[in-house]
Amino acid sequence: MKIVVLDTYEALSLYAADIVEALVRHKPSCVLGLPTGSTPIGMYKELARRHREEGLDFSQVTTFNLDEYAGVGKDLSKPYALDQSFARFMWEEFFKHINIKEENINILNGLAKDRAKECQEYEEEIQKAGGIDLQVMGIGGDGHFAFNEPGSAFDSRTREVQLDQQTIDDNYEKFYKQARVSKEDMPHSALTMGIATVLEVRKIIQIIGGENRADIVHEAFFGPITEQIPSSILQESGDEFTLVLDKAAASRLPQAATAK
Ligand code: GLP
Numbered sequence: 001m002k003i004v005v006l007d008t009y010e011a012l013s014l015y016a017a018d019i020v021e022a023l024v025r026h027k028p029s030c031v032l033g034l035p036t037g038s039t040p041i042g043m044y045k046e047l048a049r050r051h052r053e054e055g056l057d058f059s060q061v062t063t064f065n066l067d068e069y070a071g072v073g074k075d076l077s078k079p080y081a082l083d084q085s086f087a088r089f090m091w092e093e094f095f096k097h098i099n100i101k102e103e104n105i106n107i108l109n110g111l112a113k114d115r116a117k118e119c120q121e122y123e124e125e126i127q128k129a130g131g132i133d134l135q136v137m138g139i140g141g142d143g144h145f146a147f148n149e150p151g152s153a154f155d156s157r158t159r160e161v162q163l164d165q166q167t168i169d170d171n172y173e174k175f176y177k178q179a180r181v182s183k184e185d186m187p188h189s190a191l192t193m194g195i196a197t198v199l200e201v202r203k204i205i206q207i208i209g210g211e212n213r214a215d216i217v218h219e220a221f222f223g224p225i226t227e228q229i230p231s232s233i234l235q236e237s238g239d240e241f242t243l244v245l246d247k248a249a250a251s252r253l254p255q256a257a258t259a260k
Helices: 009-026 041-054 086-093 115-128 165-176 195-199 211-222 230-236
Strands: 002-006 031-034 062-065 067-069 134-137 159-162 189-192 203-208 241-246
Touching (some): 009 203, 041 086, 062 086, 062 115, 115 159, 115 189, 195 230
Parallel strands (some): 031 062, 031 134, 203 241
Antiparallel strands (some): 159 189
């Protein structure tokens, strides 16, 4: 595990954008694993700017998103106000601003009738694409990544999960409240890539910003490795895993770990 600490959220966003850009320029037909949440928004804005102003070309790139709420999705081109699906988020925040081909975008379909089949097929699609070259992801307040909540098995694959109350509360505040969807009506379950699925990715960067993530960052990366804190398994990764923090998120870490 490599740890990078940057002064600000803006610097963290540029750092993440640099890593994505380097891969896309080096391997134009690369496979990217992408996250949702408030943290990656700065990275998406910067990548869209580089596409617009510097010709960063996504025409051969394939993407796989980490997760999607159950019961919502997936008409990328027709966003509507109350749809807080991750498909809509990705379209609004990133895809509509770049030249990716729609057929190269993969997002779990929360509207699928047979969700188990949808998850199985997603695993197959990842294999068919040759695996994921780079996964960008964040962390939940309870230590989850994607929607692998505490208690998720380290060998779990893509599947449907129940969301924790803390995740429901967090995501309600960040996304559903503004759309005037009540907490009771927002989805309480989701489809997610599994822990084992993500661990197969060739390179992972986890981007985490803000004081309110400082405690969980400390617990996940300097505490015991436990299924109760899903991100803790990443401690076992080598150089293929980079933890990218802003100063606030790194504020509880031992000094030696963050020395430049
Ligand atoms: C959701 C997503 C996670 C993401 C988390 C944190 O729960 N499923 O993949 O890491 O939000 O998001 P934020 O970046 O808003 O802290």
